[in-house]
Amino acid sequence: MLYAVLCYHREDVVGAWSKAEDDAVMAKLAVVQDRLAKAGRLGPVARLMPTTAATTLRKDSDPPLVLDGPFAETKEQLLGFYVIECASLEAALETVRELARANPGGAYEVRPIAVFHPSHLPDRAGVAPE
Amino acid sequence: MNDLAWIEAALTGARPQAVAALLRYFRDLDTAEEAFQDASLRALKTWPVKGPPRDPAAWLILVGRNAAVDAARRRRRHEPLPPDELLSDLEDTEAALAERLDSDDYRDDILRLLFICCHPELPATQQIALALRIVSGLTVAQIARAFLVGESAMEQRITRAKARVAAATVPFEAPGAPERAERVAAVAAMIYLVFNEGYSATGDTNDMRRQLCGEAIRLARLLLRLFPAEPEIMGLAALMLLQHARSAARLDAEGQLVLLDAQDRALWNRTEIGEGLALLDKALRHARPGPYQVQAAIAALHARAAHPQDTDWAEIDFLYATLEAMQPSPVVTLNRAVAVAKLRGPAAALELIAPLAERLAGYFHFHGVRGALLLQLDRGEEAREAFNRAIALANSPAEAAHIRAHLDRLDVGMAQGDASLG
Numbered sequence: 253m254l255y256a257v258l259c260y261h262r263e264d265v266v267g268a269w270s271k272a273e274d275d276a277v278m279a280k281l282a283v284v285q286d287r288l289a290k291a292g293r294l295g296p297v298a299r300l301m302p303t304t305a306a307t308t309l310r311k312d313s314d315p316p317l318v319l320d321g322p323f324a325e326t327k328e329q330l331l332g333f334y335v336i337e338c339a340s341l342e343a344a345l346e347t348v349r350e351l352a353r354a355n356p357g358g359a360y361e362v363r364p365i366a367v368f369h370p371s372h373l374p375d376r377a378g379v380a381p382e
Numbered sequence: 383m384n385d386l387a388w389i390e391a392a393l394t395g396a397r398p399q400a401v402a403a404l405l406r407y408f409r410d411l412d413t414a415e416e417a418f419q420d421a422s423l424r425a426l427k428t429w430p431v432k433g434p435p436r437d438p439a440a441w442l443i444l445v446g447r448n449a450a451v452d453a454a455r456r457r458r459r460h461e462p463l464p465p466d467e468l469l470s471d472l473e474d475t476e477a478a479l480a481e482r483l484d485s486d487d488y489r490d491d492i493l494r495l496l497f498i499c500c501h502p503e504l505p506a507t508q509q510i511a512l513a514l515r516i517v518s519g520l521t522v523a524q525i526a527r528a529f530l531v532g533e534s535a536m537e538q539r540i541t542r543a544k545a546r547v548a549a550a551t552v553p554f555e556a557p558g559a560p561e562r563a564e565r566v567a568a569v570a571a572m573i574y575l576v577f578n579e580g581y582s583a584t585g586d587t588n589d590m591r592r593q594l595c596g597e598a599i600r601l602a603r604l605l606l607r608l609f610p611a612e613p614e615i616m617g618l619a620a621l622m623l624l625q626h627a628r629s630a631a632r633l634d635a636e637g638q639l640v641l642l643d644a645q646d647r648a649l650w651n652r653t654e655i656g657e658g659l660a661l662l663d664k665a666l667r668h669a670r671p672g673p674y675q676v677q678a679a680i681a682a683l684h685a686r687a688a689h690p691q692d693t694d695w696a697e698i699d700f701l702y703a704t705l706e707a708m709q710p711s712p713v714v715t716l717n718r719a720v721a722v723a724k725l726r727g728p729a730a731a732l733e734l735i736a737p738l739a740e741r742l743a744g745y746f747h748f749h750g751v752r753g754a755l756l757l758q759l760d761r762g763e764e765a766r767e768a769f770n771r772a773i774a775l776a777n778s779p780a781e782a783a784h785i786r787a788h789l790d791r792l793d794v795g796m797a798q799g800d801a802s803l804g
Contacts, residue, residue, distance in 0.1 A: 264395030304606040305660045321610035
């Protein structure tokens with residue numbers, strides 16, 4: 253089964269990490285990711301830009317309304333996600349516990365994936381919008 | 383990250399909201415700050431044991447408010463402080479309080495806190511110091527290091543700033559739309575001052591000063607989360623991110639300034655450029671241009687050029703002309719001259735800046751740019767004169783060293799000229 257692991261955390265807290273602290277967390281996460289990748293269980297991984305870079309299209313009106321900012325004004329925001337392959341929910345939680353040890357605070361939402369289209373994109377993260 | 387680092391990040395993150403709410407309760411900056419300090423100390427004791435609360439800001443506001451009320455009562459009756467265990471189970475009250483802290487309320491709280499720091503009666507240096515102390519929570523020692531002054535001098539500066547703010551009246555009721563727009567604009571200007579304070583740091587100054595850039599970007603993101611649909615705040619954040627992205631390439635190993643043309647663009651921070659461009663993209667969609675957006679657009683053109691020769695100087699010239707029309711200033715014209723020199727040659731640029739000579743007579747960059755243009759036109763003696771004036775006006779050893787390098791090259795050129803005569 254493929255699972256999405258949605259990473260939620262308080263943005264003001266993550267934003268208060270120093271560069272060194274941020275790097276340290278990313279390095280610890282990379283260790284877990286490496287292990288998953290070697291086991292052939294790691295799908296796409298994304299860290300999202302701050303919610304200030306987000307735009308939301310509300311499609312419950314016609315024409316849809318374009319709003320600045322993230323969809324929800326919650327205390328903990330969606331800051332990134334993983335796709336991982338796990339035999340069971342128990343196995344998925346085991347993996348997520350490892351990620352949590354590397355990056356405590358906030359929450360991971362584990363959600364089974366119903367439809368998955370593998371990526372055809374090269375890595376262009378952070379590349380300029382045209 | 384260990385427990386302590388996590389708690390410190392949580393305290394820093396929650397600080398603006400917590401201090402802002404405490405200020406609304408107590409209407410006094412010192413009381414609000416002390417209350418936050420008290421709450422932070424209790425957090426350091428309690429959180430490692432009980433785990434961090436779901437909403438650190440709400441916890442700190444509640445505990446801080448109780449602590450300050452207790453302190454006031456104690457001063458009156460000399461009552462002992464209640465033991466920590468009595469303060470323990472905050473979960474219910476915390477949830478209730480969090481409920482009441484709806485986003486509109488705390489938006490105006492934080493804006494008021496930021497606005498108090500940039501009160502028009504405060505000189506720029508005091509505004510920056512106050513914002514760094516109150517909003518960012520830097521210690522007086524850290525701020526003193528950033529400004530290269532002694533700790534007691536900085537303590538005095540902050541105390542004076544607080545006294546002035548206390549004497550001035552900042553209304554506590556929710557501001558109307560025009561006041562709110564005015565406050566946002568004043569706060570944006572103050573944030574950019576903080577950024578420039580850090581950005582002007584060069585090899586001869588210290589890390590603390592450079593960190594001010596990161597602090598300014600953090601404040602801009604905070605302001606943008608409060609006012610997510612303000613294109614000028616997007617522009618401000620984009621501008622700072624795009625400029626800051628070049629930090630690693632701006633100074634060489636000796637701490638000397640490296641001009642844009644000579645920078646190793648591989649050292650530019652792609653993540654910051656990406657975020658800056660995304661924010662600018664969002665801002666432009668509003669079709670409400672302003673000075674920060676135009677400046678960000680100029681920075682974006684540099685960021686998009688893989689090599690200096692790919693720079694779209696015609697567009698940069700156009701954008702500077704737009705900026706001149708929005709906020710006429712000799713400094714903007716001087717910047718435009720650099721684009722004009724690339725497009726139409728040094729003579730045209732020299733002509734553009736000639737009328738500025740009187741107004742910018744005391745401005746380092748004016749003489750630096752003028753010297754460089756004269757040099758390109760092979761007017762060595764005049765160039766030397768301009769460079770000498772620039773050196774006399776340099777704001778830092780790095781600026782002086784940069785001009786001295788020009789003079790040295792001039793000397794070499796002259797010496798070679800002499801040799802060829804002989």
